[in-house]
Amino acid sequence: MGRALARRVKCTIMYATETGKSERFATTLCEIFKHAFDARVVCMDSYDVIQLEHESLVLVVTSTFGNGDPPENGEVLAKSLFEMKHPEKSGSANFSSSSYIRMSVSSEHGGHTDDKEANEDDNLTMESGPLGNVRYSVFALGSRAYPHFAAFGHYMDKILTELGAECIHNIVEGDELCGQEESFRNWAEAVFKDACETFCLGDDINITEATGALSNTDHSWTPNRFRITPIDNGKDADVCKSLATIHSKTVLPCRLMERTQLQSNESSRQTILAKLNTQDSSELQYAPGDHVGIFPANPPDLVDAILSRLHNAPPPDQIVRTEILTEVSTPLGSSKNWTQYEKMPVCSMRTGLTRFLDVTTPPSQAFLQLLATLTSRDIDKERMELLAKDSKAYEDWRYDLFPNMLEVLDQFPSLKVPPSLLMTQLPLLQQRFYSISSSPMECVGEIHATMAVVKYRTQNGAGLEHEGVCSGWLNRCDIGAIVPCAVRAAPSFHLPEDQTLPVIMVGPGTGIAPFRSFWQQRKVDREMNPVPSHGDRKGWGEMYLYFGCRKNNIDNIYKDELGQMKAEKVLTDYFVSLSREAGQPKVYVQDILFKNAAMTYESVVKRGGHFYVCGDVSMANDVTKTLEQILAHYGGMKPEEAKNFVLKLKDANRFHEDIFGVSIQKSTEAGDKARDQSQRAWKFIDNPSKPASKETAKPMPLPDKKMAIGKPKVPMKNIFMKQRVGPGNTSLPSTHSKASPSK
Ligand SMILES: Cc1cc2nc3c(=O)[nH]c(=O)nc-3n(C[C@H](O)[C@H](O)[C@H](O)COP(=O)(O)O)c2cc1C
Numbered sequence: 100m101g102r103a104l105a106r107r108v109k110c111t112i113m114y115a116t117e118t119g120k121s122e123r124f125a126t127t128l129c130e131i132f133k134h135a136f137d138a139r140v141v142c143m144d145s146y147d148v149i150q151l152e153h154e155s156l157v158l159v160v161t162s163t164f165g166n167g168d169p170p171e172n173g174e175v176l177a178k179s180l181f182e183m184k185h186p187e188k189s190g191s192a193n194f195s196s197s198s199y200i201r202m203s204v205s206s207e208h209g210g211h212t213d214d215k216e217a218n219e220d221d222n223l224t225m226e227s228g229p230l231g232n233v234r235y236s237v238f239a240l241g242s243r244a245y246p247h248f249a250a251f252g253h254y255m256d257k258i259l260t261e262l263g264a265e266c267i268h269n270i271v272e273g274d275e276l277c278g279q280e281e282s283f284r285n286w287a288e289a290v291f292k293d294a295c296e297t298f299c300l301g302d303d304i305n306i307t308e309a310t311g312a313l314s315n316t317d318h319s320w321t322p323n324r325f326r327i328t329p330i331d332n333g334k335d336a337d338v339c340k341s342l343a344t345i346h347s348k349t350v351l352p353c354r355l356m357e358r359t360q361l362q363s364n365e366s367s368r369q370t371i372l373a374k375l376n377t378q379d380s381s382e383l384q385y386a387p388g389d390h391v392g393i394f395p396a397n398p399p400d401l402v403d404a405i406l407s408r409l410h411n412a413p414p415p416d417q418i419v420r421t422e423i424l425t426e427v428s429t430p431l432g433s434s435k436n437w438t439q440y441e442k443m444p445v446c447s448m449r450t451g452l453t454r455f456l457d458v459t460t461p462p463s464q465a466f467l468q469l470l471a472t473l474t475s476r477d478i479d480k481e482r483m484e485l486l487a488k489d490s491k492a493y494e495d496w497r498y499d500l501f502p503n504m505l506e507v508l509d510q511f512p513s514l515k516v517p518p519s520l521l522m523t524q525l526p527l528l529q530q531r532f533y534s535i536s537s538s539p540m541e542c543v544g545e546i547h548a549t550m551a552v553v554k555y556r557t558q559n560g561a562g563l564e565h566e567g568v569c570s571g572w573l574n575r576c577d578i579g580a581i582v583p584c585a586v587r588a589a590p591s592f593h594l595p596e597d598q599t600l601p602v603i604m605v606g607p608g609t610g611i612a613p614f615r616s617f618w619q620q621r622k623v624d625r626e627m628n629p630v631p632s633h634g635d636r637k638g639w640g641e642m643y644l645y646f647g648c649r650k651n652n653i654d655n656i657y658k659d660e661l662g663q664m665k666a667e668k669v670l671t672d673y674f675v676s677l678s679r680e681a682g683q684p685k686v687y688v689q690d691i692l693f694k695n696a697a698m699t700y701e702s703v704v705k706r707g708g709h710f711y712v713c714g715d716v717s718m719a720n721d722v723t724k725t726l727e728q729i730l731a732h733y734g735g736m737k738p739e740e741a742k743n744f745v746l747k748l749k750d751a752n753r754f755h756e757d758i759f760g761v762s763i764q765k766s767t768e769a770g771d772k773a774r775d776q777s778q779r780a781w782k783f784i785d786n787p788s789k790p791a792s793k794e795t796a797k798p799m800p801l802p803d804k805k806m807a808i809g810k811p812k813v814p815m816k817n818i819f820m821k822q823r824v825g826p827g828n829t830s831l832p833s834t835h836s837k838a839s840p841s842k
Pocket residue numbers: 115116117118119120121122161162163164165166167168170240241242243245246247248249250275532759837838839840
């Protein structure tokens with residue numbers, strides 16, 4: 100057996116993940132490949148890139164995060180591969196993955212390709228390269244809600260080819276809005292067959308048996324494989340330490356020190372400013388623009404209700420160890436032992452379901468397949484099996500009901516769920532990312548987060564009320580509660596080092612969050628250095644903010660602070676667009692940006708300023724288009740040239756985006772099915788009044804070019820326009836959760 104295994108072709112399955120799906124898919128893939136290959140799974144951040152050229156078969160399973168960026172645990176490998184391809188650029192100070200990944204992928208998809216030298220270089224490495232002996236294939240997870248769909252998977256695919264590796268099966272994308280699991284199953288089966296053929300293993304391998312692992316992996320649940328063992332006098336888990344272990348991340352305890360409701364009492368919605376004390380942790384250092392990841396807790400009544408429905412469960416607060424039966428091979432033969440299931444710490448079932456497991460995201464198709472085996476009524480079993488197999492029926496069910504675990508139990512009353520199944524098969528509760536709303540120099544030892552409290556009703560507004568897990572928790576938990584946190588750097592969204600350059604910030608709704616950290620930082624910087632200089636330039640670069648909300652007296656969330664910052668000359672000026680002010684036409688941030696076209700052109704193009712946009716994808720697209728129109732008009736550029744100019748600004752790290760959410764426009768391009776899905780997804784990130792389709796754009800004539808350039812005009816604040824003008828828009832984002840739209 101040992102010799103047979105030693106002769107097997109090595110297969111390395113590498114994943115990068117932010118919320119755990121890629122890791123789960125990679126593990127399942129490994130079960131399949133073990134039938135014919137010497138397969139192993141490795142996270143990209145534990146992979147030594149030096150090994151790559153000695154690999155035979157590499158399978159990449161990765162998601163895309165941020166705005167076309169790798170997940171955090173894929174960043175180092177992404178960079179190493181880039182350096183392998185461009186050794187001349189290694190060690191460069193301004194080396195940020197976002198720009199080269201997007202650049203690489205956008206040039207592939209017909210973007211700007213005027214880098215002739217780079218293209219010639221491409222041609223050389225295409226023919227031969229350091230990875231000449233490597234075969235590979237990529238499964239790219241993503242969401243068409245984002246403009247850079249599956250960009251990191253495409254980057255991996257492209258760079259592996261460029262380094263000389265041979266693709267044995269074309270890259271497949273898995274869209275979380277539509278049929279991701281099915282896409283994975285199809286790709287996994289196909290790539291396994293192709294790999295067997297490539298390595299001439301076809302005759303010896305039972306393909307059906309191997310791909311059976313798609314529904315029955317080493318970790319899939321059977322009553323005899325997992326158990327829950329009570330531990331008398333046991334101690335409940337330390338939440339932060341356990342989260343750190345199961346997520347292989349640094350997770351540190353902050354304390355909720357203050358919570359402020361930012362919207363008026365009359366508002367139907369809530370936005371909170373949560374102030375967290377970092378308890379002097381040096382590992383929670385951050386720069387303005389960075390994100391904080393918060394590990395939330397599930398609502399206690401939901402957890403209680405689920406616990407009361409479990410079959411043969413121990414008392415909720417009994418400390419238990421979750422165990423898996425594993426086979427151990429020794430020289431004397433093999434034996435089976437119960438060992439602790441590594442993804443679940445010793446804790447009570449209540450703690451497990453509250454702090455470590457995700458009980459609110461609808462079950463995956465694979466999980467439904469498993470649950471179907473635990474029903475005692477045919478009607479429940481048949482419906483569950485249908486949902487597990489028919490992706491269209493599944494997506495309809497998922498989007499209409501968005502059922503949490505309790506609602507699944509309610510819908511299929513004959514389901515008898517044993518506790519060990521939930522403790523081992525539910526996905527892990529993931530951190531939610533928020534842009535940090537404070538400067539570490541102004542608010543020493545604190546991290547502030549601005550978050551919309553997400554609430555929505557399923558079934559197009561007629562169903563049950565659900566709340567966002569993290570915003571709901573932080574809005575409800577006691578002051579003084581421990582909040583497990585991690586900091587995630589966002590180097591491509593930092594203030595420019597050169598303080599004499601103008602800064603334009605566009606952030607409607609909770610998109611204003613990171614800009615609060617910017618103006619706080621600017622306030623401190625001005626106190627420390629009254630007159631900065633850079634070469635010939637002297638004095639502070641202007642700082643303009645464009646904010647948008649519905650009504651001035653309802654959700655103009657940082658009104659007083661903005662007024663104060665302007666009075667103290669921290670902000671040169673700020674502009675507020677109001678989209679639902681009684682008796683006034685709708686006005687959006689890009690409308691005001693458009694009004695201030697001359698000033699924007701002067702700041703960005705003539706003075707080399709930096710442009711920042713934070714908020715939902717749809718708004719960010721409209722703002723980008725507005726900027727392109729401004730460039731076209733004042734710079735005399737053709738539309739294509741203006742687009743390229745913005746791409747160049749991005750490459751030069753002068754156009755910065757921090758975006759989230761669902762774009763109807765993007766999915767329209769992607770076809771009807773995805774459009775339906777993402778239109779329905781809107782209701783999970785906003786209230787039912789979100790428009791279902793985009794309004795038509797009606798460009799406003801630009802102000803006279805000659806008149807406009809020169810001294811910036813005195814900008815208008817709280818602008819009320821007579822007509823809705825400027826490029827089209829949907830409405831403003833109501834949430835700033837960086838978690839997936841569905842959460
Ligand atoms: C904050 C956030 C940002 C995201 N950004 C992108 C993106 O830029 N492009 C994309 O295709 N998908 C994006 N996604 C979707 C994820 O890639 C998708 O949810 C994927 O299934 C996650 O897989 P993972 O669990 O392995 O990380 C984003 C998701 C979140 C929560």
